[in-house]
Structure formats: structure tokens, C-alpha cells
Amino acid sequence: MLTDFNIKEKIKEFKRIGKKPPAEYFDLGIAYWLLNPDEGDYSLENLSKKFLHKDPAASSRQDLKGELYNYAVKKLKEYKLEKLFYDVEMPLVSALAEMEDAGIKIDSAYLKRLDKELDGEIKKLVKAIYKEAGGTFNINSPKQLGEILFKKLKIDIAGVKKTKTGQISTNEQTLSLIKNRHPIVKHLLEYRELFKLQSTYVRPLQELVGKDGRVHTTYIQTGTSTGRLSSQNPNLQNIPIEGAWGRKVRRAFIVEKGFMLAAFDYSQIELRVLASLSGDPKMMEAFNNDLDIHKLTAANVFNVSLEKVTPEMRRLAKTLNFGVVYGMGAFAFAKTSGLSAVEARKFIDEYFSDFKKIKEWQEEVKAQTRTFGYVMNLNGRRRWLLQAASMFRSEAAEAERAAINMPVQGLAADIIKIAMVKLKPELEKKGWYGNQVRMLLTIHDELLFEIKENIIKEAMALIRKIMESAYELEVPIKVTAKIGKNWGELD
């Protein structure tokens, strides 16, 4: 068995030289991440210090790896993490290696045009902004921008928040608030949007296109505290989708001739998990009958029939549903919904009186976390949250919010990981794997594939079935699929 750090790179190396990677391997970093997903640094040096209490310079790397392996094996068993490690995380390593190697095709010529187009728009906006400001300054500096807006132009500061360092905030929320107080603000909002897209996506993406015309992200399997993956260089998990310009960026992701892009999305996976974990009858019934969960929630908190739910009511209910998963309080709900704090409180209270089991489940999770110092999801995935018992109220509250979120986010993460692992042998059985069907991206609750056109129907049905049956919840798991020639236009 291959025991080492960063097995994913080693698997890729085997493939590069045309050899078969070892069937069994043990990634030390990932093992220790399961033991403590908040450690952050999973290098041999750090793990030796933290877990073996040894100076890494005093022993050979081989010896340290051996000792780290022995300790990890013991602890994985003790914490009942073996299934997760051997059956999910380790097989996932090779799946991720193949996805990274596959990459995703980029339309570079299109990106170049988009870049130029953005240049033109940004130049116009800069000119307008300087004119309205009565001089030049660095628009990208929140400090300078704050001075211009509130000192030089004397825009009314009513309702404007300060940052934690006392600076006047110039974030989007602030600018939106004051956008009718001075014409410069509308231009600033537009500038921000376009500059962000250009500097974060359009420019770097062009740089990162390889000789194969594709970008290859790196998935970090030890990158989160909840069990999710993260993606870097480039991060393909935060490519814009909202807004006309954002959508344009997504169109740069294309497919090879003869292929289609297919996106498979777990529908409301976190709320389904929450319904399942809490056993809340109303929420379970909603999913069992495949109802619109936000609409159902609206009908309940507003005490009206489903037909009487307005779009505005549904919007508030949606915010509530998401907020509940995150442990949101009345303050935050008021801020994001535009309600007063009193109204927000009323809605949250109403929510929890409609979905009593959710409240009970959350209180139980919080109590367990305080008592034991950690929280676990259904598969034994564990996060240490000793701060839940802190005497500092805000620190304890922060840990409690993380605690009620982790079993939900963490189980959703497990489900898609299990699906990814199951997909490979099923697609191989069909003889599709790697040549006719390639798994390209994973974006938390979504998988993106490149599929040969001639088998698209059959392949989509199979992938959907595998994803939906990857895990058994107390409610059905539903996957929605979309296809297209680029990532920005799927239907």
C-alpha cells in the first residue's frame, strides 16, 4: 500500500508515465483532516509536531510517516471514521485526479473579446466617475473611495455602517443604500461589477489555459471544516452565474466537438438533509410530495394557502430556509430581508413553531456540541468545536452556528462524494468512462460532465440514477439535469 502525502499528485504521475496507479493507498493528510478538519496545515512537519509531539527535524521523514500512519490508523478506528476514509475519501482521490487531469475547455478567443469589451465599459465608467468626483483617485481603494464619497462629495451618511477598523464602509450594500443620493454611486456599482469580473475571472482564466486549451483546477480535499471540497488555481467553484455580465463569463466554458456539457444539480439537498435529520413532519411531507419548499414555507409562516403565496412571500421564506440552515438570528434576517428587527423576530418564531422538530434538532446538536466538544454528521464526520462551551457568549454562539450547520453541509458533501465514487465503476461498465463520459467539475451540490452526443440520453439517465440513489435519506433525493454547448447556456 502506498502511504504518503498528496496521493492525488502521485496518482497523476503514474498516469503520466503510462503506469497503473496503486489500487490501495493511504493519504496521510486526508486521514488527519478527518481527525481534525480545522487543523489547516496537513504537512508532515505540522502533523508531527501537533499529533506526535515530535520535532520533525529530529527524525527521518520515513520514520515520521510510519508513526503518523500508525497513529492515524488507531484514531480512525477509535473515531469510527474508517468507512468514510477507506470507502469514500480514498476512492475519491483518484476520481479527483482524473477530473483535474481532464480539465475543462475554454474558449480563449471569446474570453479575449470579452476582456476587450469589459475594458471599454470600464474606461467609460472610470471617466464618468472621475468627472463626478471632480478629480482622479484609486476607485479600487475603499479608503480613498470613502473619502471621496463622504468627505469631498458630502453624501449623506445616514444608515451607512463602518467597517471593523472604523472606516466608512463602501461595500455593495452601502452603495445600494446611497445610490439615489448621488449620480456617482450607480457608476461605482457598475464599475465594481465589471472590474471584479475582469480581474478575478476573465484575465486569470486566460492565463491559466493550458496547451490543451483547457483549465485544470486543483481540488483541495482537506480544504474545509465540514467535509466539502474546495477548488483553487483557478477556483472553479465560484464562477459567476448571476447577472448578464457574469453569465457571459460562464459562456467561456465550452465542450469538445461532438460532446455536450451536462450539469446535474442536487435539488435543495441541504434542506432535504435537514428535513431528514430533524424528522420534521411538515418539511418531510413537502419533499415526499415534491412540493416547492420555499412556497410551502411561505404558506406556513404567513398562514395562507399555497395558492395565496406571492413572489415576495416566497422570497422571504427562501431567505428564512437558508438562514435556518446557517443558524441565522433575527438581526441578520432583518438585514438581508429588509424587515424590521421586530418583524424578523416574529417570522423566525413563526418558522420554528411551524417546523418544531427543526428547532428541537438544532437545540439537541448545540447541547451535544457543548457537552462533548465536537459535532458529528450521520457518517461520523467530525468537527471539534470546543468554543461551544466558551464563557464568551459571542464565541460560543459562533461555534453553535457552525455546529448546527456542519451535520447538514457535511452530509450533503458526503452524498455527492459517494455519488462521485460510485459513478466511476458504473460508467466503466458501460465502456464510457474517460472517453465518452468525463466528469469535469464538482461544485458542492452539482456535477458537471462532458458527454458524447450519441449517448447523451442514456448517459444522463444513468448519472442521474446513480446520484439520486447514492444515499438513502428519509426523503427522496432529487437531481435536476441540464445540457448545453457552454456552461452559461444550459437547459
Next chain:
DNA sequence: CGCATACGCGCC
């Protein structure tokens, strides 16, 4: 000059 931090913002 590199590096860390603050701020801001894209996604699920």
C-alpha cells in the same frame, strides 16, 4: 521588495 491584513465579492 515580499508578506500579511483589510476590504470586498464571486459561488454553494
Next chain:
DNA sequence: AAACGGCGCGTTTGCG
């Protein structure tokens, strides 16, 4: 005082 969970990354700014 804080107030919504999980990420990665670009630009600015101040420091050594």
C-alpha cells in the same frame, strides 16, 4: 460586541 454556514482570490495598504 456580535448578529449567516462553507470557501478562494483580487487589490490596496502598511510593515519589516
